[in-house]
Amino acid sequence: MTDPSLMIGLARLDFGWITTMHIIYPPLTIGLAAFLFFSEWRWLKTNHDEWYRLTRFFEKLFIINFGAGVATGITMEMAFGILFGPFSQAAGPFFGNILGYETITAFMYEAGFIGLMIFGWGKIGKKMHLFATFNVMFSSMLSAMWILDANSWMQTPTGVHLEKGLFVVDSWTDAIFNPNFLTAFPHMLIACFEIGLFFVASVSAWMIYKNRHTKLFIRTLTTSLMALVIVAPLQVYMGDALGRTVAEYDPAALAAMEGHWHTYNADGSPNTSWNMLAWPNEExxxxxxxxxxxxxxxxxxDHKWVSTVPGLDQFKKADRPPVLIPFYSFRIMVVAGMALMLLAFWALYLRIRGQFSATKLQQHRWFLRAVILSSTLPYIAVWTGWWTREIARQPWIIHGLMRTSEGVSQMSITAEIIWFIGFVFFDLLVWFGAWYFFSKVIHKGPDMKTAVIHGVTPETMHLGDMPDEEASEGKPLFVRPTV
Structure with a gap:
């Protein structure tokens, strides 16, 4: 007979692996799309060819990451039905529709414009190409919005009632704009910008560190790090706002994240001590x-000197989440976020001191090394933040309404293990492939030889004015030599 606890554990482990491997790609897709829009806009605004070459270079990295995200996203969609069939069926009236909205209003929308962005150089006008890049950025944000909305509803399931095993939607407004979504989505969106900016900064710092195309990459290093002076502290602020939402709507999750067991001290006074480090003993x-x-x-x-914060002793043992992983993953996320903010302030300090040129930064080798290594910290923050969010919601798959044990598919342990091995193999294959091509593109660097494509303009659309012999020689139609 199949052990239910083992079956649930394997299903959670399997899905945890899938989401962990998938979530490293969409945030970078959103962050890089926003950067590509900015860099292309700078090219149109300044007419400096350096911004064109930077756009085309980072566009290659975007394409690799986008493909990896699509591949791993498909396996995640499959896993809902395979691993959590009863949940998928019960939550379908809301959850299924939200994923459908994501497909129609975001994924298909993005698929159309990404073709124009990638293959439209020299075939459509410069402003039209910028418009395509904007839509790729906007549609990727829409995709994140719908996905975060579905997940946030699992945290705070408003606007529905359970009827004959199905979650029937009473109010789409309440369900979509559930309390967790209102802070979780901005927090995640800013994380996407942060991961994209640090990715650009780390690649740029590597190029300057290696003394390659320094005049080119000092532009992106300066732009990304100065933007992070605003973005990194804003992310800390939104993290605090999300924490207060969790404290209000899921105090058990908050207590687990803080290792907070006892609501009151022995003398009856409120226990408001914060555990910087601890070793939780759940037994x-x-x-x-x-x-x-x-x-x-x-x-x-509570932003108060003294208040009562509910401890885990206020909840039944069966309703308490695991403590060890949320406790430490939350702290790792916070430390990573603080480190990124301090690095941005370090960059601002050097900029104020007039040290932010390629030549002078090459004398600050430790700063460049720190920026290069910083590219790993946003990934660590996203991973640990997601683990905190998902594990601290347990034992609920839909908080307060459906337990994980009720939503898991009934399958044999052997089948669970086979699916797990298959997903691990596939995700690792995609991961190694993505980083192999990342390294190739970065090692090769930007294309400095091909003439800049200035796109179709109303003045150059009359192909009949072009000599036939020139058009037949296979020369680029609308280019000018690199300055």
Whole structure:
């Protein structure tokens, strides 16, 4: 007989692997799309060919990442039905429709314009090409919005009621604009911008560190890091806002994230100490050791010096989430976010001191190394933030309404293991392929030889004015030599 707990654990492990491997791609797609729109706009605005070459270079990296995201996203869609069939059926009236909206209003929308963006150089006008790039950026944001909305509804399932095993939608407005979504989506969108900017910054720093195309990449290094001076602190602010939402609507998850077991001290006073480090003991319902700072938990969650923050002792054991992983993954995410913010401020300090030129930055080798290595921190933050979000919601797959044990598919342990092995193999294949092509493109660098394509303009659309012999020689139609 199949062990239910083992079956649930394997299904969660399998889906956890799939989402962990998929989530590294869409945020970079959104962040790079936003950067491509900016860099192409700068090219049109300044008419400096350097911005054109930078756009075409980072566009190649975008295409690789986009393809990897599509491939791993398909397996995630499959996994819903394979691993969590009862959940997919019960939540279909809302969850299925939201994924359908994502396909129609975002994925198909993006697919149309991405073709123009990639293959439209020299075939459509410069402004029309910029419009295509804008739509790729906007549609990728729409995709993230729908996906985060579906997941946020699982955190705060408003606007529905359960009827005959189905979640029937009473109010689409309440369901779509559920409380968690209103802070989770901005938090994730800013994370996408942050991961894209640090990716651009790290590639640019690598080029300057290796003394390759320094005049070109000092533009993107300066632009990305100065943007991060605003984006990185804004992400910290939105993280605080999301934390307060979790505290209000899922206090058990918040208590698990903070290793907060006891609502009151022995003397009856509110326990508002924040555990900087601890080792949770779920069997005993306490921490084996902890390094705590008084009042900080209250300041973080209620912005008050003294308040009552519910501990895990306020919830039945069957309703308590795991503690160890959310506790430490949350702290890793926070440390990564703070480190990224400090790095952005370091860049601002150097800029104010007049050190932000390629020649002078090459003398600040540790700064360049830090920027290069910083490209890993946004991924770590996204991973650990997602683990915190998903694991702290347990034992619910739809908070307060449907347990994970009720939503998991009934299949044999052997089938679970086979699916897990298959997904691991496929995702690793995509991951290695993506980074192989990333390294090839970065090693080759930007194309500095091909003439700049200035696109079709109303003045150059009269092909009849062009000599036939020139058109027949296979020469580029509308180009000018590189300055």
């Amino acid at each position: 005993k319902g306490t921490n084996d050791f902890q390094i705590a700072i008084p009042h900080v938990l209250s300041l973080l969650e």
